[in-house]
Amino acid sequence: MIRKTLIPWLFSLAGLAAADSPDLLRFTNGDQLHGTFIGIKEGPQAVWQREDVAVPVDFKTTRIRHIVLHGGRPLKPLGSLSHLGLVNGDRLPGTITGIDGKHVTLDTTYAGVLRIPRKQVSMLAPNPLGGRVHYHGPFIENEWKMTHSTFPDGLPDDVKPDKSDKADKADNSDKSDKADKSDKDGKVDKDPPGRWFFSGSAWYWKNKRAGTALIRETGMPDRAVLRFDLAWKNRLCLAIGFHADFARPKPKEGEDNKGGKVHGFVPGDAGDLPRLFGNSYVLQIYSNYMMLYRTAVSEEGQPSIEQVQLNNNNLRLMETGEAQVEVRSNRRSGAISLFINDEFIAQWSENDGAGNEGAGFAGKGAGFGFLVQGDDAPVRISDIVVSEWNGMPDSARSLQVDDQDIVLMANGTDRYAGRVDRLDEQGKVLFEGKHGQFHFPLEEVAEIRFARERLAAAPEDPADNLVVRFSPIGSVSGRPVSSDGSVLGILSPSAGELNLALDAAVMLDFNCSKQISDNWDAEF
Amino acid sequence: MILRVGVLWGCGLIGPLCADELTLDGGARLTGTVRSINEAGVVELASELSPEPVLLKRGTVEKVEFKSKGAAPKPPGALVELVNGDQLPVAIEALDDGKLTVVSPEAGRLEIPRDSLKTLQLGVRSLKVTYAGPRSLDEWTHGEGDAKNWVFERRGLIANGPATASAKLTLPQQFSLRFTLKWQAKQIPNFQIYFADPLKEKGALCDRYYLQFGGAGLEIKREAAKGKRWITIVQLGNRNPNDFPDHQLQVELKVDRNRSRLQLILNGKIEGDYIDPIPAVPDGSGITLVCNTQNGSPLEIRDIEVLEYDDVRDRQYSEERGEATLDGLLTREDERWGGHLREILKTGDGQIFRFLIQYKDKRDDELKEIPGAYVSTVFFAAKDGAKPDDQPHPFVLRLRGEGLLRVTSCVFNEETVSAVHPLLGPMNFRREAIVAMERTDSKPKPAPEP
Numbered sequence: 019m020i021r022k023t024l025i026p027w028l029f030s031l032a033g034l035a036a037a038d039s040p041d042l043l044r045f046t047n048g049d050q051l052h053g054t055f056i057g058i059k060e061g062p063q064a065v066w067q068r069e070d071v072a073v074p075v076d077f078k079t080t081r082i083r084h085i086v087l088h089g090g091r092p093l094k095p096l097g098s099l100s101h102l103g104l105v106n107g108d109r110l111p112g113t114i115t116g117i118d119g120k121h122v123t124l125d126t127t128y129a130g131v132l133r134i135p136r137k138q139v140s141m142l143a144p145n146p147l148g149g150r151v152h153y154h155g156p157f158i159e160n161e162w163k164m165t166h167s168t169f170p171d172g173l174p175d176d177v178k179p180d181k182s183d184k185a186d187k188a189d190n191s192d193k194s195d196k197a198d199k200s201d202k203d204g205k206v207d208k209d210p211p212g213r214w215f216f217s218g219s220a221w222y223w224k225n226k227r228a229g230t231a232l233i234r235e236t237g238m239p240d241r242a243v244l245r246f247d248l249a250w251k252n253r254l255c256l257a258i259g260f261h262a263d264f265a266r267p268k269p270k271e272g273e274d275n276k277g278g279k280v281h282g283f284v285p286g287d288a289g290d291l292p293r294l295f296g297n298s299y300v301l302q303i304y305s306n307y308m309m310l311y312r313t314a315v316s317e318e319g320q321p322s323i324e325q326v327q328l329n330n331n332n333l334r335l336m337e338t339g340e341a342q343v344e345v346r347s348n349r350r351s352g353a354i355s356l357f358i359n360d361e362f363i364a365q366w367s368e369n370d371g372a373g374n375e376g377a378g379f380a381g382k383g384a385g386f387g388f389l390v391q392g393d394d395a396p397v398r399i400s401d402i403v404v405s406e407w408n409g410m411p412d413s414a415r416s417l418q419v420d421d422q423d424i425v426l427m428a429n430g431t432d433r434y435a436g437r438v439d440r441l442d443e444q445g446k447v448l449f450e451g452k453h454g455q456f457h458f459p460l461e462e463v464a465e466i467r468f469a470r471e472r473l474a475a476a477p478e479d480p481a482d483n484l485v486v487r488f489s490p491i492g493s494v495s496g497r498p499v500s501s502d503g504s505v506l507g508i509l510s511p512s513a514g515e516l517n518l519a520l521d522a523a524v525m526l527d528f529n530c531s532k533q534i535s536d537n538w539d540a541e542f
Numbered sequence: 543m544i545l546r547v548g549v550l551w552g553c554g555l556i557g558p559l560c561a562d563e564l565t566l567d568g569g570a571r572l573t574g575t576v577r578s579i580n581e582a583g584v585v586e587l588a589s590e591l592s593p594e595p596v597l598l599k600r601g602t603v604e605k606v607e608f609k610s611k612g613a614a615p616k617p618p619g620a621l622v623e624l625v626n627g628d629q630l631p632v633a634i635e636a637l638d639d640g641k642l643t644v645v646s647p648e649a650g651r652l653e654i655p656r657d658s659l660k661t662l663q664l665g666v667r668s669l670k671v672t673y674a675g676p677r678s679l680d681e682w683t684h685g686e687g688d689a690k691n692w693v694f695e696r697r698g699l700i701a702n703g704p705a706t707a708s709a710k711l712t713l714p715q716q717f718s719l720r721f722t723l724k725w726q727a728k729q730i731p732n733f734q735i736y737f738a739d740p741l742k743e744k745g746a747l748c749d750r751y752y753l754q755f756g757g758a759g760l761e762i763k764r765e766a767a768k769g770k771r772w773i774t775i776v777q778l779g780n781r782n783p784n785d786f787p788d789h790q791l792q793v794e795l796k797v798d799r800n801r802s803r804l805q806l807i808l809n810g811k812i813e814g815d816y817i818d819p820i821p822a823v824p825d826g827s828g829i830t831l832v833c834n835t836q837n838g839s840p841l842e843i844r845d846i847e848v849l850e851y852d853d854v855r856d857r858q859y860s861e862e863r864g865e866a867t868l869d870g871l872l873t874r875e876d877e878r879w880g881g882h883l884r885e886i887l888k889t890g891d892g893q894i895f896r897f898l899i900q901y902k903d904k905r906d907d908e909l910k911e912i913p914g915a916y917v918s919t920v921f922f923a924a925k926d927g928a929k930p931d932d933q934p935h936p937f938v939l940r941l942r943g944e945g946l947l948r949v950t951s952c953v954f955n956e957e958t959v960s961a962v963h964p965l966l967g968p969m970n971f972r973r974e975a976i977v978a979m980e981r982t983d984s985k986p987k988p989a990p991e992p
Contacts, residue, residue: 306819332775332819361801363817431864432880446906452875453912459901
């Protein structure tokens with residue numbers, strides 16, 4: 019399995035970088051301090067160490083928004099994506115070693131063996147991504163590249179990010195000022211392109227001016243699922259390139275970035291898409307509609323773009339919100355489909371005809387990327403997974419029953435409804451189905467979703483609730499009890515008192531709002 | 543899928559055809575009674591236009607739609623799909639490792655090699671009709687409808703001027719609404735059909751859908767009680783009245799209010815699947831018909847049907863096939879098992895499917911039995927190294943009950959049809975089983991990738 023070899027390698031790199039990175043404390047009023055988190059004491063208060071203060075400083079946790087540990091990189095990342103979900107939304111990483119009528123047992127590297135009341139467990143995910151994972155992240159910033167039509171090889175380091183004040187100024191400038199900035203095509207911008215920010219395990223776009231793509235040049239197999247969590251403020255306008263080869267068009271005569279001229283980006287303009295993604299498919303998602311384009315760069319270096327027809331382009335997304343987006347594409351059959359929040363949205367069919375396998379498919383590469391296409395349209399992209407098409411528990415989503423446990427198999431298609439009895443000594447899930455008893459090898463189970471009607475009600479978060487976020491997956495919430503900086507005692511309403519080793523943690527979230535618009539800030 | 547729906551229309555569900563109808567090269571048409579099609583491909587047509595039967599040379603007839611003889615019989619309960627995409631309605635007798643034994647009401651007992659099987663769908667039944675009409679003008683005068691310009695005719699309402707009619711019907715959460723629109727030659731019609739309509743007073747804000755057909759084409763809109771009042775769900779500017787030389791259009795709307803989905807089918811062909819973009823799904827059960835026409839240019843809406851719409855079959859059929867080397871079994875409750883369907887047995891309690899659930903380690907495999915009544919769909923494993931069918935199939939036979947077979951030859955006589963199928967070999971059908979025959983000069987497309 020690629021997953022088993024790839025992920026430890028990624029995580030070991032992350033760990034090396036994390037050891038050198040300071041912690042960052044952000045307050046609710048926007049203040050921030052670099053330094054070292056050295057513990058939590060009664061109050062509760064967070065204890066903070068800096069070289070420029072004589073003694074550690076205590077801060078009220080009620081005034082802290084979050085503490086980012088080691089620059090958002092874990093000292094020792096978790097080696098597996100296996101986890102369980104609690105009724106309060108927590109996701110506890112670990113290996114499932116026992117299930118019986120009353121408890122689920124989870125072996126963790128951060129808190130030892132946990133026995134959690136079964137009615138508090140809403141979901142088990144021993145193999146949450148099913149099949150072969152080609153990419154999961156983002157965990158490492160420099161695995162990604164930022165490109166702009168003026169800088170197709172990547173933004174140079176000396177191009178400073180677009181500052182809001184500059185952007186505001188540009189926005190407020192009068193027409194004559196804008197005219198000064200225009201070249202013969204009316205698309206020249208003196209401001210440098212904006213940058214995406216990497217934070218925690220997410221990429222953020224919060225520049226006022228659009229135009230910079232965030233790309234990965236490899237990772238998509240021929241039959242691929244690209245899935246990610248998307249959060250946005252204001253009106254969503256995001257382009258997603260997939261099966262991209264990032265072929266570069268031939269520059270127009272006199273078109274270069276000498277003299278600091280940057281090719282301007284017109285919000286919503288699809289014309290730059292082939293320049294950014296080359297031979298690719300690009301899906302534009304707006305709050306209430308979507309478009310799929312074929313982008314191409316000919317052998318002569320001429321870029322072109324063509325819309326793929328779809329009768330109904332409607333979408334139903336809110337202004338400011340979050341969603342899980344899943345794009346499936348099959349280069350061989352030409353099938354492309356879009357799911358949002360597990361719901362089928364649209365399907366396109368390319369490669370018409372026999373003997374045409376792959377030939378009519380515009381996406382010629384294995385890369386993918388993102389581009390915000392509107393001004394002042396912040397976006398967060400996280401939990402990006404690229405896997406084989408059949409590696410997802412997708413069709414299983416058709417089972418929607420409250421009174422039965424659902425087992426989704428790792429092959430992405432098979433699923434069963436009934437009641438999970440226990441995990442036996444051979445590592446098999448004993449399952450009572452309508453048509454008999456089944457014995458599912460746990461290593462072939464992607465997810466188990468327990469019957470909703472047998473679950474406990476989700477507890478209210480305590481006033482001083484703290485969420486510990488782990489990398490690459492997981493979050494544990496509860497009332498902080500104590501910490502020496504390396505271990506955190508927490509009282510979980512679902513799992514009881516836990517002592518969490520913070521090696522795999524990347525963030526302590528003190529004022530975690532369920533409202534996504536309150537919950538993101540990339541600047542650290 | 544398109545073929546399947548086409549057959550429904552052709553089966554006489556909408557209305558019996560009065561005679562066999564031949565479409566000839568270049569779009570010419572002839573009606574009459576096809577007496578035979580011989581081995582040489584010559585079509586013998588008895589027609590009122592000629593005292594002697596007309597003999598049409600091989601290759602001149604593109605398509606024959608046969609007149610229906612009475613209502614279609616009850617479907618036999620299962621639909622077999624072959625690896626080349628052909629479909630045959632059958633009753634299942636047994637399955638073993640080598641073959642599936644079935645009984646076709648049209649072609650008798652058949653043994654189908656397992657290697658030729660792609661999909662088996664069970665529990666195939668006729669959709670329950672909750673409304674068929676109109677039966678009178680009275681039932682369409684709910685609320686503020688204006689009856690003065692309507693004339694009722696058998697299963698039809700004719701508007702001789704601006705007219706509105708409403709009826710409160712039984713609309714399930716998932717329903718299929720069918721109707722036929724008719725207009726006069728050289729007339730630009732203007733129809734509006736509101737559905738899932740709460741039938742509120744005129745001008746009141748409400749949640750409902752409507753289909754609009756006129757000179758600008760066809761459009762489905764969503765009317766909303768909150769927010770933007772009208773939102774276009776689909777606009778087909780290329781479906782305007784001039785595209786329908788018969789001056790009529792058969793419309794089917796499949797509405798899934800549980801999932802906010804609509805499907806539009808025009809003259810038996812799927813136009814597309816659409817999403818209702820507004821969260822508050824219309825929950826009304828009314829239908830409102832609006833004809834905007836000047837006096838003297840009648841517009842007609844007829845053969846209105848509301849049927850239960852169960853999308854499980856379509857949904858399961860369109861699922862990813864998954865691992866191609868394994869069979870897949872889907873239950874009525876939407877479970878899916880992967881492995882090998884060993885056999886189908888007949889027992890005193892009905893059919894039993896014996897299925898080996900396969901895991902990575904063969905020692906973990908589990909043999910299960912499931913009553914046939916709980917089985918909905920079976921996907922058969924693809925044969926290793928199977929070559930695509932590249933043989934020419936000059937004829938397509940459409941059978942009652944969603945059947946479709948591409949055959950290398952066929953001969954019609956008074957009572958029977960003889961054909962040779964590339965996978966099933968020589969077959970004999972009862973003549974009335976054939977809904978239509980089409981000639982195809984091109985090779986058929988291969989079946990989609992599993």
